[in-house]
Amino acid sequence: GxxxxxxxxxVNLGNFGYAPDIATVTDxxxxxxxxxxxxxxxxxxxxxxxEGGQLLDRSLRxxxxxxxxAIDIDVELQRGLFIEGRVFDQADGKRVQAGVQFVPLPExxxxxxxxxxxxxxxxxxxxxxxxxxxxxxxxLMAQVHGGARIADHEINPYRQASFSAEDSKRVPTTINxxxxxxxxxxxxxxxxxxxxxxxxxxxxPNGKSVTCDLPVDPGKTVKIQIExxxxxxxxxxxxxxxxxxxxxxxxxADPACTIYGLGSExxxxxxxxxxxxxxxxxxTLTGKERQPVKVRLAASASISGRALVPDGQxxxxxxxxxxxxxxxxxxxxRFSALEHTQLKTDSEGRxxxxxxxxxxxxxxxxxxGETFYRVGGRRELAAGQKLNLGDVTIKPVR
Numbered sequence: 001g002x003x004x005x006x007x008x009x010x011v012n013l014g015n016f017g018y019a020p021d022i023a024t025v026t027d028x029x030x031x032x033x034x035x036x037x038x039x040x041x042x043x044x045x046x047x048x049x050x051e052g053g054q055l056l057d058r059s060l061r062x063x064x065x066x067x068x069x070a071i072d073i074d075v076e077l078q079r080g081l082f083i084e085g086r087v088f089d090q091a092d093g094k095r096v097q098a099g100v101q102f103v104p105l106p107e108x109x110x111x112x113x114x115x116x117x118x119x120x121x122x123x124x125x126x127x128x129x130x131x132x133x134x135x136x137x138x139x140l141m142a143q144v145h146g147g148a149r150i151a152d153h154e155i156n157p158y159r160q161a162s163f164s165a166e167d168s169k170r171v172p173t174t175i176n177x178x179x180x181x182x183x184x185x186x187x188x189x190x191x192x193x194x195x196x197x198x199x200x201x202x203x204x205p206n207g208k209s210v211t212c213d214l215p216v217d218p219g220k221t222v223k224i225q226i227e228x229x230x231x232x233x234x235x236x237x238x239x240x241x242x243x244x245x246x247x248x249x250x251x252x253a254d255p256a257c258t259i260y261g262l263g264s265e266x267x268x269x270x271x272x273x274x275x276x277x278x279x280x281x282x283x284t285l286t287g288k289e290r291q292p293v294k295v296r297l298a299a300s301a302s303i304s305g306r307a308l309v310p311d312g313q314x315x316x317x318x319x320x321x322x323x324x325x326x327x328x329x330x331x332x333x334r335f336s337a338l339e340h341t342q343l344k345t346d347s348e349g350r351x352x353x354x355x356x357x358x359x360x361x362x363x364x365x366x367x368x369g370e371t372f373y374r375v376g377g378r379r380e381l382a383a384g385q386k387l388n389l390g391d392v393t394i395k396p397v398r
Contacts, residue, residue: 005030006077008050013037040066047075054207056080056134078110080132082209087127087142087197089158090215095127096158098142098196100214104185105171108136110205111185135205139171139184142197142214144245148260151252156245157260158196159219167200178327196245219244219261220287226255226272227296234274234297240332241270241285248328249335262287271332271357272297275340280357281383282329301381302354305389307345307366307373314349315394318368322353325378329360358383371396 011032014021026032037043043062049055055077064071087098101120104111111134123129131140141161148157160180163171171182173192180192192198197214226234233255240249244261262268264286271282272295279297303322307315320343324330336355345351345366356362361380366373373394381387 003076006049006055009055009077010048011075012046014044014046039068040064043071043073045073045075047077049077054079054081054132056132078134079207080134081203081205081207083129083131083133083140083201083203084209084211085129085213087123087129087144087214087216089218091218095123095125096144096147096216097123097125097127098129098144098214098216099123100129100131100140100142102131102133102138102140102201103190104134104136104138106183106185106187108134108138108185110134110136133203135203137170137200137202139182139190140199140201140212140214141190141195142216143194144196144216148243150242150250150257151254153247153250155243155247155260156196157218157221157243158216158245159261159263160244160266161192161195161198163198163200167198171198171200177325194245217261217263219263222259222262222285222287222289223292224257224259224270225292225294226257227294228277228279229296229298231294231296234277234279236276237272237274237279237297238332238336239270239272240335241268241328244268246331249331251335251339256292259285264288269326269328270295271326271328271360273300273332273336273355273357275336275355278355280355282357282359298358298383300354301356301358301383301385301387302352303356303364303381303387303389304352304354305350306391307349307351308391308393309373310393310395312393314347315345315366315368315373316347316349318345318349318366318373319343320345320351320353321365321367322356323363323365324357325361325363329357329362332357356381358385366394373397 007028009026012023013034022034024032046059048057087096089096102118121131144156144158146154148155173180173182181189196216226237228234238251242248267284267286273280278300280300281297361378363378364375374397
C-alpha cells in the first residue's frame with residue numbers, strides 16, 4: 001500500500017484448470033515474469049506477500065486477445081491485520097479444534113479495493129488461531145471438527161451458530177424453512193447451518209491486531225431408545241437429526257443413541273427408518289425431554305399410481321423422486337437411498353414407493369433424462385397409509 005517494491009512475493013498464473021499454473025517469486029525490485037502461458041485465454045493472476053507478513057493476497061483477472069504476446073500487470077498489495085483468539089466449549093471452557101474464517105459484509109468498502117479471498121485457517125490443538133484479514137465490517141466464523149462419536153461415526157456435537165441480539169441488528173438472519181443464512185459481499189450468502197460460532201467485527205484499517213475468542217454451544221443431549229410397536233428394540237435403523245451440523249444421518253446397529261446439540265428455542269425433527277421391516281416415524285426434540293425417550297416406530301406409508309404424459313402415454317423408466325420439505329427427512333431419504341437401486345416407473349408408468357416417513361410433508365416428482373415432472377402440491381401420509389393416486393397426468397416443469 002506504500003508503493004514500495006516488494007521482493008519475495010509469490011505470483012501464480014492460472015485459468016481454473018484450462019491451462020497449467022505457472023508460478024514465480026518477485027525479485028529485489030518487485031518485478032516478476034511468467035512465460036509459457038497459452039495465447040487467447042483469460043488470465044487469472046494471484047499474488048501473495050512474503051510468508052508471515054501482514055500483506056493481503058490479491059487476485060486479478062485480465063482478458064487477452066488471441067494475437068497478444070505479453071501483458072503487463074502491476075499489483076499493489078494492501079496491509080491487513082491479524083485476529084487472534086481461541087475456540088472453546090462455552091459449557092466447560094475446554095479447547096475445541098475448528099476451522100476459522102472471516103467474511104466481509106456487503107458494506108465493507110475495503111473488500112472491493114483489496115479483492116482478497118480469505119481461505120481461513122485452522123486452530124491448533126489448544127483451539128488457538130491467528131488469521132490475517134482485511135479491515136472493515138465482517139463476520140468471524142468457526143466450524144468445529146468432530147468432537148463426538150456415534151458408533152463408528154465422528155460427528156460435530158455443537159449447535160449451529162446464531163448471532164447475538166446486538167449483532168443481529170447489523171447482520172439480519174434470513175430464515176427459510178430449516179435454512180438460516182446471512183448476506184455477505186457480492187450479495188452471496190452464508191448458511192449458519194454450517195457454522196458453530198459467528199461474531200460481527202468492525203476492524204479499523206490501522207493494522208493493529210485484534211483479539212476475539214469464539215465460544216461454541218454444546219446445547220443439550222437426549223438419549224433415545226428405538227422400539228417397534230410391541231416395545232421391542234429395533235436394530236439397524238437409519239436415524240437423521242443426530243446432530244445440528246451435517247453429517248447428522250447414519251445407520252445405527254444399536255437401538256439406543258444420543259441426539260446432540262439441542263435447544264428449546266429451535267427444536268429438532270428426528271426421523272427414523274428401518275427399511276427392511278418397513279417401520280418409520282419422526283419426533284420433535286428440544287432437549288427438555290425426560291430421558292431416555294422411547295421412540296416407537298410404526299408402519300411406514302406408501303404411495304403408488306401410474307404416471308402418464310399429456311397425450312395419455314405412460315411415463316416409462318422415469319426416476320421416482322420423493323422430496324421431503326424437512327432437512328432431517330430429506331437427508332434420511334438421501335442416505336438410505338445409497339444402499340438401494342433408484343426407484344423407476346415400469347413400462348406402463350406404474351410406481352410404488354413403500355417407505356414414506358409418516359407425518360413428513362413431501363412432493364412427488366419424476367425425472368426422465370433431463371426433464372422433470374411434478375405431481376402438484378405437497379402432502380403427508382399417516383402411519384400405514386397406502387395412497388393410490390391412480391392414473392396421474394403430469395406435465396414437464398423444465
